[in-house]
Amino acid sequence: MKNIYQKIKNTIAIKRMFNEAKKTTLSNEEKNTGRENLVAFMEKHPVRLSKSKRHNLQRSLNPISNLQLTHSIKPMPLLLTIALIFSMGGGVSLAAQDALPNDALYPVKVGVNERVESALAFDNENKAEIALEKAELRLQEAETLAIKGELDNETTSKIETRFDSKISHLEKLQARLKAEGRTEAASQIQSRIEAMLEMHEIILANLQSQIENTSEENEDSIIKIKAKIKNKVKAASDAQDVEEGDEDENEEDSDDEEENETEDNENRMQAAASLMSVAESKFKRTTQFKNRVQTRLQAQSNEDAEVYLSTAEELIAEGKAEFDAENYQKAFLTFHQALRSTQKAHSLIATSIHLGIDLRGGLDDDESEEEENEGEEEQEEENNENNESEDEDESDENEKDEEGSEEEDDENKFEAETEVDVELGPSARLNSRSQATVNTGL
Amino acid sequence: MKQENKQNQYMQKEFLKFYNSNADAVFRHCYYRISSREKANDVMQEAFMRTWKYLADGNEIKNLKAFVYRVAKNLLIDEYRKNSESSLSAIQEKGYEAPSDSATQRIQKNAENSLLLDSLDKLKEEDKEVIIMRYIDDMRVKDIADILDESENVVSVRIYRAKKRLKKIIKS
Numbered sequence: 001m002k003n004i005y006q007k008i009k010n011t012i013a014i015k016r017m018f019n020e021a022k023k024t025t026l027s028n029e030e031k032n033t034g035r036e037n038l039v040a041f042m043e044k045h046p047v048r049l050s051k052s053k054r055h056n057l058q059r060s061l062n063p064i065s066n067l068q069l070t071h072s073i074k075p076m077p078l079l080l081t082i083a084l085i086f087s088m089g090g091g092v093s094l095a096a097q098d099a100l101p102n103d104a105l106y107p108v109k110v111g112v113n114e115r116v117e118s119a120l121a122f123d124n125e126n127k128a129e130i131a132l133e134k135a136e137l138r139l140q141e142a143e144t145l146a147i148k149g150e151l152d153n154e155t156t157s158k159i160e161t162r163f164d165s166k167i168s169h170l171e172k173l174q175a176r177l178k179a180e181g182r183t184e185a186a187s188q189i190q191s192r193i194e195a196m197l198e199m200h201e202i203i204l205a206n207l208q209s210q211i212e213n214t215s216e217e218n219e220d221s222i223i224k225i226k227a228k229i230k231n232k233v234k235a236a237s238d239a240q241d242v243e244e245g246d247e248d249e250n251e252e253d254s255d256d257e258e259e260n261e262t263e264d265n266e267n268r269m270q271a272a273a274s275l276m277s278v279a280e281s282k283f284k285r286t287t288q289f290k291n292r293v294q295t296r297l298q299a300q301s302n303e304d305a306e307v308y309l310s311t312a313e314e315l316i317a318e319g320k321a322e323f324d325a326e327n328y329q330k331a332f333l334t335f336h337q338a339l340r341s342t343q344k345a346h347s348l349i350a351t352s353i354h355l356g357i358d359l360r361g362g363l364d365d366d367e368s369e370e371e372e373n374e375g376e377e378e379q380e381e382e383n384n385e386n387n388e389s390e391d392e393d394e395s396d397e398n399e400k401d402e403e404g405s406e407e408e409d410d411e412n413k414f415e416a417e418t419e420v421d422v423e424l425g426p427s428a429r430l431n432s433r434s435q436a437t438v439n440t441g442l
Numbered sequence: 443m444k445q446e447n448k449q450n451q452y453m454q455k456e457f458l459k460f461y462n463s464n465a466d467a468v469f470r471h472c473y474y475r476i477s478s479r480e481k482a483n484d485v486m487q488e489a490f491m492r493t494w495k496y497l498a499d500g501n502e503i504k505n506l507k508a509f510v511y512r513v514a515k516n517l518l519i520d521e522y523r524k525n526s527e528s529s530l531s532a533i534q535e536k537g538y539e540a541p542s543d544s545a546t547q548r549i550q551k552n553a554e555n556s557l558l559l560d561s562l563d564k565l566k567e568e569d570k571e572v573i574i575m576r577y578i579d580d581m582r583v584k585d586i587a588d589i590l591d592e593s594e595n596v597v598s599v600r601i602y603r604a605k606k607r608l609k610k611i612i613k614s
Binding site: 014020 | 446447449450453454457461462465466469470473474483484486487488490491492494495497498557558577578580612
């Protein structure tokens with residue numbers, strides 16, 4: 001008798017536990033953020049299919065309504081559930097009737113589903129792309145909070161930790177890519193990380209100057225995150241320098257043998273070629289991305305993104321010319337520049353949309369005192385490269401298929417190239433109307 | 443081009459509907475699998491993103507919901523692996539996360555809930571997975587079978603054995 005009471009007690013306890021568990025949901029905020037992230041992701045990865053393939057997609061999506069029906073699964077009556085869990089009698093034999101040989105019970109999951117597996121077998125480059133997007137999302141989340149004035153010390157350190165973990169994940173992936181011998185893939189990711197970080201430094205400076213009447217904590221937090229980004233950028237470029245140094249040494253070692261030299265050249269050509277296609281495809285996709293969100297993009301963000309994109313376009317053309325002239329090393333570097341410029345455009349557009357405010361991309365020369373020194377250093381480097389490449393500019397003009405406002409673009413482009421890395425001060429316009437759209441999703 | 447845009451928008455809208463009606467469930471599933479709101483949220487988002495990418499690349503998915511769960515399942519395995527890669531950092535992370543629980547999270551971690559989480563934690567992953575799908579996600583055996591790519595029989599047996607083990611754990 002006692003046993004039965006105990007059993008019933010247990011049953012009730014378990015019932016309550018599962019019931020409680022079913023109440024676990026995302027907060028509205030979490031769900032909305034997830035939704036926005038998903039929208040951003042879908043915009044970056046649009047459906048690009050042939051007609052027949054599009055059919056597949058529709059077929060996959062159309063049953064959604066059915067799915068919702070089948071999957072608003074009727075909860076098994078709870079008492080029955082509990083009874084099933086705890087009854088050692090009838091339930092047992094019923095289930096046992098269906099038992100398969102033991103080995104089938106613990107199947108080695110070899111072929112879960114080959115198709116799915118291959119879909120999920122993202123290679124390291126794909127993984128790095130996603131990790132890059134996630135790292136950027138972390139920053140955008142911080143920026144959203146900053147706009148609302150809700151960035152406190154606790155949240156900031158939390159965001160910092162999450163951001164750090166994304167970055168170290170990225171570093172691991174890069175290391176893996178290198179181990180696989182895919183140095184170009186690792187380096188294109190590196191370029192984009194740096195560009196993304198630099199753009200967010202600019203964006204945070206934007207916010208800093210725009211947000212008024214905010215708590216000290218909020219302001220301090222922005223400064224903290226900005227400093228963090230700056231450190232990362234610096235660490236990254238230092239690491240890059242060391243690596244490049246290493247490569248030079250290797251080259252010297254192998255200079256004696258002619259065979260090695262042709263091999264090196266071959267390698268350089270391949271590296272440049274692969275980077276060329278990456279730069280081109282990123283440029284194309286970012287341009288498409290921009291076109292798609294055009295209506296939601298505000299004036300200044302739009303203009304500055306445009307400048308970054310035209311710069312990238314010119315750089316790509318320039319890199320191609322170098323490539324044709326068999327200056328592979330230089331082509332390689334130029335494609336890197338193009339990638340960086342594209343990434344900046346991308347980050348600017350995505351963040352502007354994400355935050356629902358107008359942002360400056362750091363292209364004009366409003367003075368920002370605290371950043372001046374660093375800016376100068378970088379500017380010098382930037383200028384040197386410009387001088388080297390200026391000769392090519394004119395001949396490449398014909399390749400531009402962008403209509404209209406070429407002159408204006410050119411002016412901007414000059415600015416862009418000389419000022420690309422100069423920190424920008426007060427200028428993002430906090431548009432309260434659009435700010436309200438931050439959390440409404442689409 | 444214009445038509446493509448339109449098509450794209452339509453697809454996005456449909457997919458968002460799918461997200462709206464399933465995000466909570468996928469999140470809940472992940473939460474009870476890895477007992478961290480933050481990671482569960484991350485995994486949930488990534489699962490939807492990857493599913494979209496798979497679709498956008500022109501592949502057909504017969505059962506969208508099952509697919510998302512499968513992606514989540516694989517991502518969860520990655521998470522476990524990450525955790526076991528350096529258990530020290532896992533501990534640090536857990537130690538770090540503990541004090542930063544949000545208010546709702548604290549409420550949710552009431553006695554019963556944490557008993558369930560603890561008990562689930564003691565189960566083998568395989569058992570945990572089916573128990574969560576069956577009794578927390580309220581899925582039918584057929585749906586679970588779809589997700590695990592197993593026959594309904596195998597799944598039934600697995601559920602049966604898992605709940606036997608869970609019962610033992612809770613009793614002790």
